[in-house]
Amino acid sequence: MALRVLVVEDNDLNRKLFCDLLRAHGFAVEPVADGLAAIDQAIAFEPDLIIMDIQLPNISGISLIESLKLDERLAEIPVLAVTAYAGKGDEERIRSAGAHAYLSKPVSINAFMSAVNSLVENRAAA
Template sequence: MELRVLVVEDNDLNRKLFCDLLKAHGFAVQPVADGLAAIEEALAFEPHLIIMDIQLPNISGISLIESLKLDERLASVPVLAVTAYAGKGDEERIRAAGAHGYLSKPVSINGFMNAVNSLVDKRAAA
C-alpha cells in the first residue's frame, strides 16, 4: 500500500521540494497551497501524514492543526509542522495545538525524511 502525504505549504518552491522528496521515497503526495482548502483536501485524500506550514495566508497553521484534530475522521492523522517559526516557545505552542513533529526551516533533506519516516512508522505501529 502506498502511503499518502498531504503537503500544506503556500511557498511554491518549498511545496515542490517537499513533494519531490516524498515522491522520490515512494509516497503518494497531494499538494495544497491554500490552508483554507486543507481540511477538504485531507478528507478527500485520506492521508497517512500531513505536512503543515505554520505561516499560511488566510489561516494560521496552528488554527488549522486544531481544526484537523477536532474532526474525528482526521484526528488520528499525524501532523509534521515545518515552519520558519523557531522562536522561544514556538515549538511548544505548535505541539500543544496537536502537531506530532516539528522542523524549523530551512530543513535538511535527511532531517525532513527522518521526521516523515518516524511519524509514518509510529502510525503503522499503532
C-alpha cells in the same frame, strides 16, 4: 499501496521540494497551497501524514492543526509542522495545537525524511 502525504505549504518552491522528495521515496503526495482547502483535501485524500506549514495566508497553521484534531475523521493523522517560526515557545505552541513533530526551516533533507518516516512508522505500529 503507497503511503499518502498531504503537503500544506503556500510557498511554491518549498511545496515542490517537499513533494519531489516524498515522491522520490515512494510516497503518494497531494499538494495544497491554500490552508483553507486543507481540511477538505485531507478528508478526500485520506492521508497517512500531513506536513503543515505554520505561516499560511488566510489561516494560521496552528489554527488549522487544531481544526484537524477536532475532526474525528482526521484527528488520528500525524502532523509534521515545518515552519520558519523558530522563536522561544513556538515549538511548544505548535505541539500543543496537536502537531506530532516540528522542524524549523531551512529544513535538512535527512531530518525531514527521518521525521516523515518516523511518523508514518509510528502510525502504522499503533
